[in-house]
Amino acid sequence: LPTSFAFAGADRIFVTLKNGVVRVIDQGELLNEPFIDISGEVNDVGQRGLLGIVAHPNFPNTPYVYLSYVYDPPEALGHNPEGARVSRLLRLSASPSDPNVHLPGSGVILLGKNSTFAYIGDPDRPEKNPLSCETGDGNYIPDCIANEGHVHALAHLAFGRDGALYVASGDGLNYNYGSLRAQAVDSLLGKILRINPLDGSGYSTNPFYDGNPQSNRSKVYIYGMKHPYRFAIHPTTGELFIGDVGNLKWEEINRARAGANLGWPCFEGENPNAFDPVCKPLLDNPSAVTFGFHTYSHENGWGAVIGGDFYTGRNFPPYYRGAYFYGDFNKGSIQSVVFNANQVPTFADFATGIPGLVQVSSGPDGALYVLSVVTGTLYRIRYVGSNTFKPSSSSTDGASNAPTPTPQPAPSDEVSDEETAAQTASYTGGGSGKILREWWNGVSGKRVADLVNSDTYAGKPAGQEMLSKLDAPRLVGADYGTRIRGYLYPPVTGLYRFWIAADDSG
Structure with missing residues (x-):
């Protein structure tokens, strides 16, 4: 599962995998040999894992690559x-003979000593x-x-x-x-x-x-x-x-x-x-x-913001230069934020059909790069003229469809007719998701933060049932669920409203 990526010069991209492996894309080719594999010290339970990477701006002359991850001592x-764990920031050096692999023994802990x-x-x-x-x-x-x-x-x-x-x-x-x-x-x-x-x-x-x-x-x-x-x-x-x-x-x-x-x-x-x-x-x-x-x-499918990047390239139409692009993991879409001369922002849809996007970054080649943890794909969105944004992709686990860019009309003739050469990304799976309701009787005390994990009430519900009216498709992966956490104030009786949010089920 790819979690982040970083540019290292014009032709090299480092991609982190959740389990602790760093892959390398060199001149458009995904190399077989990883930069490093630290899976033996990475805890990747739930949302944990190897989650961040950046190369020194002067790479490879300054041969440093930085990794952030949850550490398993x-x-x-x-x-x-x-159980509880801790996090670290590790600095590695690339090999002097091959910047696509790390120099053994070069690791330095910068945060989390x-x-x-x-x-x-x-x-x-x-x-x-x-x-x-x-x-x-x-x-x-x-x-x-x-x-x-x-x-x-x-x-x-x-x-x-x-x-x-x-x-x-x-x-x-x-x-x-x-x-x-x-x-x-x-x-x-x-x-x-x-x-x-x-x-x-x-x-x-x-x-x-x-x-x-x-x-x-x-x-x-x-x-x-x-x-x-x-x-x-x-x-x-x-x-x-x-x-x-x-x-x-x-x-x-x-x-x-x-x-x-x-x-x-x-x-x-x-x-x-x-x-x-x-x-x-x-x-x-x-x-x-x-x-x-x-x-x-x-609302309407939105629910997990993915902070993005400023477009600093020259490939997109002038309307987008200096624009800020960000995404939403749940919605699977990218928004553009264009600032006018008075710094007043205009928000608009830019691309859709990207399930589980986790990073949006402006590339050194003037393209916009988007990473999906669900499809295992790094997408590149390029502008090829006539208001056409052409997506392409590099997959870590097989081919997948590309996102659909939606260009916004600019206040000039440079961007006019809407056109795209992309397909909408989609994925299917079997099974169904369910919501389980459990209840406890005889709860006392001023406040109970979590009945399931309470030392007094743990594992002792009086009953349970599946709420069939709230069944939803299970799209990807094995069944997974979590109990709603909140504060209960027994023994107050009345009508309670619960907000229930669903992730992408992957």
Whole structure:
């Protein structure tokens, strides 16, 4: 399953696979030999895995390749792989004789030197106390990046115009009290980090620098995010455009600068979301939050934003130059955002039919590249004139259809008649998805966060049934499901409304 890709010069693309392998596309050919295989130390349960890659801008003269992944320490062998784990950022050197393979023994841990088994809270159970990378007295272990659940891990990597390496770090778990670490600048979770790409230290120009370049807060650049899975750096202003994947209702694209607080988990979108005392200052003073530049709800198939990239090439019509492109994993589509002279944005559909897209990036050849984890394909969308965008693809697991670009009319004669040479991507499968309802009787207490995993009520439902009216096709892969998490207030009786979101079933 491909999870991310990075350009390394004009003709080379590195592609990460979820299990820990890095493949190489050189001059359009997918090479048989991988750049590296670190699957022996990657935990790829759920949304975990090898999720981010970037090559040094001066590659191969500066032969560094950077990988972000969820780490499985050797001591975790024999423990439940679904239990808590930690994340790392690894720097590798390419071989001097062949830049398509790594130099053995060149690995350097830039982030997560203390992401070790000793600081994992519960290696057998996810999202349980004690939480990972904490001392137990409210303090955080330096250079330790927790991943309590199977979600929101260390992900996207990008170099800025300033030569710094920017790193996306999610909050590391499903929504619960641990999400509040996104508001703590001494935790590395729920942040964009800005570090020196040579040694992983924080810069003295970072907003929370405390005099120690190795401290957690000295590395923090932007905070208060749930899952900043992908982000882009504006090519002229240096401003970050961050796709922060939402919880139950809202997806966000944030425009943020150094020191910005994006509000999670106290806010989702602009809606108050958590009422812990930690959030009270923000709830009382929302002006301290940098709210999303663009937010959209989980309706009509939308539900997981994939932050994109700015188009910096010369191949597309002038209308698109400098435009921002982003995607949505659930919807399988790409949107264009074109700014006029006054920086007023116009949003429009650009491409559809891309199931499970996980990255959108502008390529050095003037094309737009899109990666799908569902089809196992890296797509290239080129403009070939007469308003025709021609897609092509390179698949890691076989042929697949290409996305359908939908050009938008520009305010000139250069783009006029709509035309496309693509097919709509689709996939089919057997089986069906179901929703299981369970109920408990005699629940007491002030609040129960999760009945299924509660020490008191675990595995003891009074009954269960399948809700046949909510059956849905199972499109890809084996049956998989998760129980709805939320707060119950027994013994209040009444009508409860539940929001249920479905992924792509892959």
